[in-house]
Amino acid sequence: MSARPGRAALLAVAVAYVVGLVVAALVLPDQVPSHFDAAGRVDDRTSRTAMLAFWVAVGVVVLVGIPAVTRLAVSGDGTWVNMPQRSKDYWFAPERRPELRSRFGEDMEVFAALTGGLLLAALAVTTWVGATGRDGAPWWTFVAGLAAYLLLTAGWTVALLRRYQPPPD
Template sequence: MSSVVVAVAGVAVFVVSTGLLLPAQVASHFDARGVADASLPRAGYVGFLLAFTVALPLFLAIVSDRLLRNPRTPLNLPHRDYWLAPERRVATVDFLRRQNAGFAVQLVLFLGYVHALVVYANGQSPPRLPSAAFVIGLLLFVLGALWRLVQLIRYLRNVPQRR
């Protein structure tokens, strides 16, 4: 959980400090070709992005952490009886908490990356988002999420065979 707080704090500082570099009217939405098609006042853009980049990852991390720590939370896992047996429950919950915290860090870093692209785009005249860079970042984010899913599946499939 501390990694989530550190990542959120770092990206929040990045958003605020680079937000000062933005023009009074920020190109904040772009079409598929990277052409700006909507804008916001700088304070509105920075405030929205700051709230979104801080609140969403923290919400995901805190809520999942609280739910997983609560022994009465029903967890739907493959081989549930094995993974939630008293001798394995703590390790299982710890693994799930680390996975969720890792995803929250991954999400906040992606949102910070998108903001960096918006800052770059607003430095152009006219503002233009580098679409290829956005797509590459999005693909890396999705690949990272899929990698986490594979790790989760591999972990939960690792059940000794009964003889």
């Protein structure tokens, strides 16, 4: 069996996310932060049940939905895949579709893992603030998490564009 680092990363993030949900369910009070202002202060609260339902739904959409939609997108003629036409013509040729399905599935599992990591960080901050009764989190926790996600996603995008360039004619 070949190595699938994207799948391994996705599974690791999914397990960590489930652990984060379990911890949140065990430690959060009845009313929990549901929104933070730009300074990191809690400016809205909701029930623990509603917040956990939200985090479960978002996690399923990202960690299950992205890979599922990817499989659907590459199973067709490429209509739903956004890539330069020259690349699309090359990769959706019948003789290269199996490799495309494998490669693109792996690459999108990496993206789902990156996005799941961002969700996990947000869940961790929300749980920390809610469980400790703080009135907020340092503003930089949100900036650092989002900046790291955007930098990693930008690097992933550049690598993806290079990876799917067809060979020169």
